Amino acid sequence: MKISLKGLAEFFPQLDPQFLLQKSGDFKRDLPLSGIEIGGIRNPTEGLEKVCVAKILEAVQHPKADRLRVCKVEKNPKEEPLQIVCGAPNARAGIKVALAPVGSVLPGNFAIKESEIRGVVSRGMLCSGKELGLSEESDGILELPDSAQVGTSFVSTLGLDDQIWEVELTPDRGDCLSHFGMAREIGRLLKMTPEFPEIENIGTSENNSEIPLVNVEVQNPKACKMYLAQLFEGFNQKPSPNFITSKLNLLGIRTHNAIVDITNFILMELGHPLHAFDADRVQGRILVRNAKLGEKLKTLDGVERKLSVDDLVIADSERVLALAGVMGGEDSAVGDKTTRVILECALFDPEFIRATAKRHKISSDSSYRFERGVDPSIRFKILGRAALLFKQVCGARRRGAFVDVLSDKSNKLGLEHEINLDLRVFRDISGIEAQADEISRSFQSVGISSQVKSPNLVRVVVPAHRFDLNREVDLIEEGARLLGYSRIPPRYPAQVEATRSLTRSLYRKGRILREAILARGLTEIMPYAFLGEKEIEFFDSDFRNQFVDLENPLSADWATLRPSLCFGIISSIKNHLALGQMRGGVFDLGSVFCQNPNFSVENRDTGVDEFLHVGWGLFGERKPLHWSTDKSSKEKNVHVDFFDGKSLLTDVLFELQTLDPRTSGAQIQSLNDVFQNPELARVVPAMAPWIPLRLLHPGKSALIYLAGQGPAGVQQVIGFLGELHPFYAGQILNLPTGSHLGCVLGELRIGAAILSQIKELNLGNAKILQPKGKALPQIRFPVVERDLALKIPRQTRASDLDRTLRKVGGKYLVSLQCIDRFENEESKTEGQWVSLAFRAQFQSTEATLKEEEISSALKDMIEAAKSRHQAELR
Amino acid sequence: MATETGQKKSSSVEELLKKIESLSLQLREKLKSTFENIEQIEALRIEWVGKKGILTEMMKLMGGLDSEAKPRVGSALQSLRNELLQFVDVQTQKLKIQQFESQIQSEKIDVSLPERRDWIPTFVGAQANPMSLVQDQLVAILERCGFLVEVGPEVEHEFYNFDALNIPPNHPSRALQDTFYIKGRGEKIVLRTHTSPVQIRTLLNSKPPIRMICPGRVYRSDYDATHSPMFHQIEGLLVDEKIHMGDLIGILTRLVSEFFGSDLKIRLRPSFFPFTEPSAEIDCECPFCAAKGCSTCKGSGWIEIGGSGMVDPEVFKAVGWDSEKFRGFAFGMGIERMAMIKFGVSDLRSFFESDSRFISQFSKWRNRNI
Numbered sequence A: 001m002k003i004s005l006k007g008l009a010e011f012f013p014q015l016d017p018q019f020l021l022q023k024s025g026d027f028k029r030d031l032p033l034s035g036i037e038i039g040g041i042r043n044p045t046e047g048l049e050k051v052c053v054a055k056i057l058e059a060v061q062h063p064k065a066d067r068l069r070v071c072k073v074e075k076n077p078k079e080e081p082l083q084i085v086c087g088a089p090n091a092r093a094g095i096k097v098a099l100a101p102v103g104s105v106l107p108g109n110f111a112i113k114e115s116e117i118r119g120v121v122s123r124g125m126l127c128s129g130k131e132l133g134l135s136e137e138s139d140g141i142l143e144l145p146d147s148a149q150v151g152t153s154f155v156s157t158l159g160l161d162d163q164i165w166e167v168e169l170t171p172d173r174g175d176c177l178s179h180f181g182m183a184r185e186i187g188r189l190l191k192m193t194p195e196f197p198e199i200e201n202i203g204t205s206e207n208n209s210e211i212p213l214v215n216v217e218v219q220n221p222k223a224c225k226m227y228l229a230q231l232f233e234g235f236n237q238k239p240s241p242n243f244i245t246s247k248l249n250l251l252g253i254r255t256h257n258a259i260v261d262i263t264n265f266i267l268m269e270l271g272h273p274l275h276a277f278d279a280d281r282v283q284g285r286i287l288v289r290n291a292k293l294g295e296k297l298k299t300l301d302g303v304e305r306k307l308s309v310d311d312l313v314i315a316d317s318e319r320v321l322a323l324a325g326v327m328g329g330e331d332s333a334v335g336d337k338t339t340r341v342i343l344e345c346a347l348f349d350p351e352f353i354r355a356t357a358k359r360h361k362i363s364s365d366s367s368y369r370f371e372r373g374v375d376p377s378i379r380f381k382i383l384g385r386a387a388l389l390f391k392q393v394c395g396a397r398r399r400g401a402f403v404d405v406l407s408d409k410s411n412k413l414g415l416e417h418e419i420n421l422d423l424r425v426f427r428d429i430s431g432i433e434a435q436a437d438e439i440s441r442s443f444q445s446v447g448i449s450s451q452v453k454s455p456n457l458v459r460v461v462v463p464a465h466r467f468d469l470n471r472e473v474d475l476i477e478e479g480a481r482l483l484g485y486s487r488i489p490p491r492y493p494a495q496v497e498a499t500r501s502l503t504r505s506l507y508r509k510g511r512i513l514r515e516a517i518l519a520r521g522l523t524e525i526m527p528y529a530f531l532g533e534k535e536i537e538f539f540d541s542d543f544r545n546q547f548v549d550l551e552n553p554l555s556a557d558w559a560t561l562r563p564s565l566c567f568g569i570i571s572s573i574k575n576h577l578a579l580g581q582m583r584g585g586v587f588d589l590g591s592v593f594c595q596n597p598n599f600s601v602e603n604r605d606t607g608v609d610e611f612l613h614v615g616w617g618l619f620g621e622r623k624p625l626h627w628s629t630d631k632s633s634k635e636k637n638v639h640v641d642f643f644d645g646k647s648l649l650t651d652v653l654f655e656l657q658t659l660d661p662r663t664s665g666a667q668i669q670s671l672n673d674v675f676q677n678p679e680l681a682r683v684v685p686a687m688a689p690w691i692p693l694r695l696l697h698p699g700k701s702a703l704i705y706l707a708g709q710g711p712a713g714v715q716q717v718i719g720f721l722g723e724l725h726p727f728y729a730g731q732i733l734n735l736p737t738g739s740h741l742g743c744v745l746g747e748l749r750i751g752a753a754i755l756s757q758i759k760e761l762n763l764g765n766a767k768i769l770q771p772k773g774k775a776l777p778q779i780r781f782p783v784v785e786r787d788l789a790l791k792i793p794r795q796t797r798a799s800d801l802d803r804t805l806r807k808v809g810g811k812y813l814v815s816l817q818c819i820d821r822f823e824n825e826e827s828k829t830e831g832q833w834v835s836l837a838f839r840a841q842f843q844s845t846e847a848t849l850k851e852e853e854i855s856s857a858l859k860d861m862i863e864a865a866k867s868r869h870q871a872e873l874r
Numbered sequence B: 001m002a003t004e005t006g007q008k009k010s011s012s013v014e015e016l017l018k019k020i021e022s023l024s025l026q027l028r029e030k031l032k033s034t035f036e037n038i039e040q041i042e043a044l045r046i047e048w049v050g051k052k053g054i055l056t057e058m059m060k061l062m063g064g065l066d067s068e069a070k071p072r073v074g075s076a077l078q079s080l081r082n083e084l085l086q087f088v089d090v091q092t093q094k095l096k097i098q099q100f101e102s103q104i105q106s107e108k109i110d111v112s113l114p115e116r117r118d119w120i121p122t123f124v125g126a127q128a129n130p131m132s133l134v135q136d137q138l139v140a141i142l143e144r145c146g147f148l149v150e151v152g153p154e155v156e157h158e159f160y161n162f163d164a165l166n167i168p169p170n171h172p173s174r175a176l177q178d179t180f181y182i183k184g185r186g187e188k189i190v191l192r193t194h195t196s197p198v199q200i201r202t203l204l205n206s207k208p209p210i211r212m213i214c215p216g217r218v219y220r221s222d223y224d225a226t227h228s229p230m231f232h233q234i235e236g237l238l239v240d241e242k243i244h245m246g247d248l249i250g251i252l253t254r255l256v257s258e259f260f261g262s263d264l265k266i267r268l269r270p271s272f273f274p275f276t277e278p279s280a281e282i283d284c285e286c287p288f289c290a291a292k293g294c295s296t297c298k299g300s301g302w303i304e305i306g307g308s309g310m311v312d313p314e315v316f317k318a319v320g321w322d323s324e325k326f327r328g329f330a331f332g333m334g335i336e337r338m339a340m341i342k343f344g345v346s347d348l349r350s351f352f353e354s355d356s357r358f359i360s361q362f363s364k365w366r367n368r369n370i
Helices: A007-008 A017-034 A179-190 A240-252 A260-269 A348-360 A365-372 A374-395 A421-430 A438-443 A471-483 A501-518 A541-546 A566-578 A640-660 A662-665 A671-676 A680-685 A727-732 A754-762 A798-808 A827-833 A849-870 B005-031 B038-049 B054-064 B068-106 B130-144 B172-176 B195-206 B245-260 B314-317 B336-344 B347-350 B354-367
Strands: A003-005 A037-042 A052-062 A065-074 A084-085 A096-100 A115-117 A120-122 A163-166 A216-218 A226-235 A275-278 A288-292 A296-298 A304-306 A313-316 A320-323 A338-346 A395-404 A416-420 A449-454 A455-462 A582-593 A608-619 A667-668 A696-707 A714-724 A741-749 A784-793 A813-822 A833-842 B154-157 B189-191 B210-218 B229-239 B266-273 B276-285 B302-309 B327-334
Touching: A003 A007, A003 A179, A007 A017, A007 A179, A007 B210, A017 A037, A017 A179, A017 B266, A052 A084, A084 A120, A084 A849, A179 A260, A216 A226, A216 A395, A226 A288, A240 A260, A260 A275, A260 A365, A260 A374, A275 A320, A288 A338, A288 A582, A296 A320, A313 A348, A338 A348, A338 A374, A348 A365, A348 B172, A416 A471, A421 A438, A421 A471, A421 A671, A438 A449, A438 A455, A438 A471, A471 B266, A471 B276, A501 A582, A501 A608, A501 A640, A501 A741, A501 A754, A541 A582, A541 A671, A541 A680, A566 A582, A566 A727, A566 A741, A582 B210, A608 A640, A640 A662, A640 A667, A640 A696, A640 A714, A640 A741, A662 A667, A662 A696, A667 A671, A667 A714, A671 A680, A671 A696, A680 A714, A696 B068, A714 A727, A727 B068, A784 A849, A798 A813, A798 A833, A798 A849, A798 B302, A827 A833, A827 B054, A833 A849, A833 B195, B038 B054, B038 B068, B054 B068, B130 B210, B130 B229, B130 B245, B130 B336, B130 B354, B195 B210, B195 B229, B195 B314, B229 B245, B229 B336, B245 B266, B245 B276, B245 B302, B245 B327, B245 B336, B266 B302, B276 B327, B302 B314, B302 B336, B336 B347, B336 B354
Parallel strands: A216 A288
Antiparallel strands: A003 A163, A037 A163, A052 A065, A052 A096, A065 A084, A115 A120, A226 A338, A226 A395, A275 A338, A288 A313, A296 A304, A313 A320, A416 A455, A449 A455, A582 A608, A608 A741, A667 A696, A696 A714, A714 A741, A784 A833, A813 A833, B154 B189, B210 B229, B229 B327, B266 B276, B276 B302, B302 B327
């Protein structure tokens, strides 16, 4: 909200307005400390310092241009008149105008220079309101009143020496949404009480003897608490006077005609929305009712609106006149020819106004205030203020009595209410040590009357405009605010035995996994959790309905909550490549989302399951070039592949297994094998619809699953690891055609849905995150190594052979590693075999091993390999 | 054609349509055959819609038709053309993928082979995201003050995100937070707009006293240099029998002093939050100029870092706690904001653009407060 400092000064008539302007710095410092934020201060006279009042002595036609006039302008009676070329139609001899002399710089950085216009020298510019930054449009130069003194400063002549504050109020302080409201807060700093502006005394309902000439019926008393209406007649419309237009211009409000300008002026001054209807366009009585089905209204912004039956409207016997409290209708609006006006000063329910404003996407100065509270107790004064200004400016008079319809017949509307403030509670909550009389005085400083009842009790009478003060605790805040939060004594709360937080272990789970990947040197990224249809296409479309869409996304590319982390990782890789960072590794740890059809909104379920996922991606060369790299070697610029990604899988699974023993049996299965197996091909996509199967290279990718009861022994698919499908890789990473980039992605789901994990933790079923078992003793006998090369059928999985060898390798076998894999064209096509070499390490806890113990173990291993895997020793 | 009479024209229109009809039968028959490679598909395309294709030639005849006949013939031809082009697209895509099939089969690997561990990172030090780095530091400091971490879901029911926090529907403070709603759930289910729903979940599931913090992601539908649709907050809640606003200042002073690494004062400024009363904005002395005034604090010597206040009795009421007996304070701050102040980063969006070169520079700040 914009506030003019000079506007504030009007409520303190005994003060020189200049004094307030000088104190502005203090206000800017002190007001935020009592909860009123000042966003910015604008000086409207900026650029107008050199503009002065001048008089046109003579205006003649420009010899070479029809539309221009050459004026002789008096700036200083003692100096030679200035010659100025002017294009305004109203430039004529005798009027007083605003002159921007050569050397001045007008708002918008518009420098005035001596120039020649079509051969005639021009020394300065005669200004329009627009050029001076006073109005948005103008149709000629600004004409100043004849009383203005030639040569004096334009700014002081028009009283523009002002400051405009952008005040940022919290939604509870509706009472400050006017100059008068702000004056109460400033009054506290000045130790003065603001005075209400001059009004015409219109009396109150009780002493109202005339007969009203307006008939009002409120059909929805819940939505309209009060409706005060008065007929005015005899408007002789002239343009609004300067004190109104300049104020509205400074506050950024467009001027229309004197009637509308006056209602806006009062809105800014006192904070109560008013609406003026052209009385000649109102047929019969005024109805405050809900809109009927199919009714329409063309509002003042020119928009034809279809009304909802939940909209509150002002209507006459024929049609809808206005959207109550939000915006008037074009049809009944006052215009330049209006002579009779029905003025509305009403109070509408905040909820209704909010719903209507939201429905029609309008936020007007009026709706904004009704939503935050409007004080009905001063309605007669508001009407009186309007009556005075209508009379002074337009010569209009009240006709008949006003109508004051109240929904609460007991007339409690806008009454003050009393609240007791217990000083002990005040001290307990705020920590501020203050005596009753001090607190009482501070309430009085903003016009809240209060009385000390006892040393520990203050009775506070809350005025109707303080919508935010309803409970004792509200008064505690108000008291603390007025005394100053600086009086709160800092202290450190006594340490107590803390409650045990179990979900902490859920948080630590993520942290442990993050640390494991950070240790490998990958970069942690945090992409947005939104996807678009372009990405969604890579998931199995049969399960599209399991994804969670947003009702109001920022854009179509961000319309769905991510079901998987992989597209964030891909887009990060793409960005790296676009910036010329051709190798790297990134990972992400965060929530993914999918629908959970079994939910009840009444039980406060969301119907959305959230899972913690960890995902990673490596791309480009496996190693940066090093000075010691053999530049002729093939290894020089090899790109990452599946097995580089697999080392991260191992790291994550290692941590996961200590956190959750159920994951220790995680298996890995080639995607190609899954697709070849009809049963798996059918059920696996349904088990993990979040895996973008189409994106993966079937021959170089794998699914990670927990074995158990389920189709083909798959109990749960928990993740994937793989290279990109060669068909999509170029497109999705935006690679130049024909170029290759190694890229491997992996992702794992960590446990059950987050909420069910929390639930389990709260039930106390969760285990503390510590691994089981004891550490093994240190072995003090040497290790013996043996290598072993085996030729096995191509389809045999290396891990199966590995498992067999370990099983039969005896108790001394402490390590077994596959150290070579060999195949060639011939072995691929004809023999269908591969050769694998293993290095076995043997060690005993009791003694140095003997040769026969080792060879016996090796023999067992070879035998088992032969019998179970048709292996041959090479 | 243009010189022919009207009579002939109308008969030629019927003839044309008949011809198109028979062409479409002919084409559909063709589409039933199997196409083994992209060349065959391309040949089909050229035969029908190439420069001298069958349909292209038909199109050329349209010039002589009158305005009534044109759309009839035109739309018949166009739909036939679209049918063909769509077929060509789908088949080409299919064949292209199939072409990869042999490549895929020949590249097939044994995924059970052991992994390789010689990928070398580009940068030195652990490359934690500045958001998780700052979050870790704030959590570590507060854990030393006895606060324990709680977590909650990011998709929330309005009860936890709004109602229980004294933010009724249609209240202006609900409108202040640009909320993302989940499709198909009315306005009941939201992406949480703050971490405060975790306060409610914790109050509902625990007994006093409480000292909890909740770091996490939150969402608001706003996007520019100072607003991100996804960002992070950390929230603290302490509930006990004798707690006042001074305790809040005490904890916050510890927090900022350890986080910024110098003794900084805290200033509370009156404000409004529906779930606290009294409410306060948190200012801390500017860490860059020792509160003397600089460009970071715009000369004021103070920097706003978050919001806080004493738990509103309405919140206790919503979770069934005795607001006469228990008092508490809550505070929350934006992790991005803390990071921007600490690291002097001016564009919030940098944190989400996932550029490892940008992120790598923060490793020197890691673990300095833990």
